[in-house]
Amino acid sequence: MQIETGVSLKSFNTFALPAVAHTLIRIEAPADVRRVVDHPEFGRAPKFILGGGSNIVLVRDVTACVLKIEIMGRRVLEQREDAIIVEAGAGESWHGLVAWTIEQGLPGLENLALIPGTVGAAPVQNIGAYGLELKDRFESLDAVDLVTGRTVTLDAQACRFGYRDSVFKQALAGKSVITRVRLRLPRPWQPMLGYVDLQRKMDETGIAEPDARQIFDWVCAVRRAKLPDPAVIGNAGSFFKNPVVTPEQCRDIIARDPHLVHYPMDDGNFKLAAGWLIDACGWKGKTVGGAGVYDRQALVLVNRGEARGAEVVTLARAIQESVYGRFGIRLEPEPVVVG
Template sequence: MQIQTNFSLRHFNTFGLESTARYFAEVRSVDELTEILLDPVWQQTPKFILSGGSNVLFTKDMDALVIHPDIRGIEKIKEDDANIWLRLGGGVNWHVFVMYCVEKNYGGVENLSLIPGTVGAAPMQNIGAYGVEVKDVIVSVEAVAVNDGTLRVFSKEECRFGYRESIFKKELKDQYIITNVTFKLSKNPVLNIAYGDIQKTLQELNVTEATIKDVSNAVIHIRRSKLPDPAQIGNAGSFFKNPEIAETQFSALKNRYPEMPGYPVNDRMVKVPAGWLIEKAGWKGYREGSIGVHERQALVLVNYGGGNGNDIKRLSEKIQDSVEEKFGIRLSAEVNFV
């Protein structure tokens, strides 16, 4: 295992932002990870875990040992007539995993097609799209403690999943490195096509009796039509969370803005699309030098090339202030600032 110095992270974050790691190590097994964590040479050095880099905004150089976990592998744990349990390395590309499941007709993750990042990062953020969250299919998460290299298995309940949240983003932030995740998938899939434009897109694609492959194709079609490819334009997907507001507040806003969309969370709370709020506040397509707001999806902040992380951070704060002034709703960033 090689420790590199003054290592550029530009190709390790989907914004394509320049940041230099003082030290950088790529680990491909739990043993390698434990070895570097327990090495006396590195124990007092600050550490930063960088997985797929699809949810991070670099605003500075990293005066730390940046560890890039790249543990691969897909292993069948068990199966019965209804379900199959798969254990995956945290370094597996998320979309590759989804395509693996789609091809084998294992249901549960097809709505999460084309989300950038890795399997290990998915539970940290509790990624979600089109009415599905990754917590719906997670059984357990294996992680190594940064301070002493011990391996711990977290049950689904112990992960304390919430909307784009988990124990790894809150109480145990920066304390564990996710190495493997076990999923329970259905061999008799029940399709979830009620959210967003999936039904409409299936009709446009002339699909009458949908399969999970059809649903996946529809989601991919929608995402490609709305979201920029990070390989072409630097971005981290959805920059802000969709806010959940009180039903009374939503009703009041609906009187002022009859076209405002909302999705009931329960009998008291309503989820409002952040992209709609940002667009109505006038930010869609806004550009400021090398950075801006995507022209087709206001929820996505972009780096057109040569952008600066602090400039993107300042732009995000302007958007937050603007939306709060217009709607009385304070947006929360989904992207992690570093």
């Protein structure tokens, strides 16, 4: 456990927003969390859990004790007849884990390639892309309670996964630290190719039965074409959740805007493309101070140079008001505003 004071968080958040952590503790093992809980100064102090910083907007300096999760390691834990179970430390790069499974000949996570952030953050957000969500591959996780210091193991039911949601954003928000995550890669493997972008890749290449490596490469190529690299231009990926509406709401919007991009869901409702809604309101390329809407994907807000967190929040609220005014839809941000 390493304790640092007055740490700049600009390089620890993918938006590259300026902020300082009054106290930052590097968590390199589950035992470090228990040491924090038992610490005479930090045990009862408010805490902020920081992974890869890809899903936060820092508005001001962080006075809570920042726990920087750096628990590493990945391994094949178990090989069953119906699945392979892999385990990774919460501090591992999520994309790094996906790439590692492909290199090991372990398919199943390829649709989730190139999603920024850490393994420990993935269950919190129930990350998803191209027809797959983390919950579809989830086995269990270990977490340490920030009050008692006890380690608990949670299965999918206990995690209460929802669309970009979990118990860690609800009842357990800020109350526990995820330390290790186990994922279930099903046997036999079946490719998931239902999304338009992947169908287009199949048509372009003439590959009708791609393997996991090919799908991984396609997903990476599509994401790189649409989304800016945080190392080049600060951003937090998709800024808003795709809203879910009833069939009646969907029909009403289509009657006014026939080109609405929408997807049917298993429960009969429809998921609307938030990026399309934002673009239809004319926001692509617009700026507020140093914050802007990415000119190639309206769903992404970016730091055009010296943006501050307050400018990002102001821009996001203006977009929300605009979309609600035109479509009657309330967009919900994905990143957590800190400060």
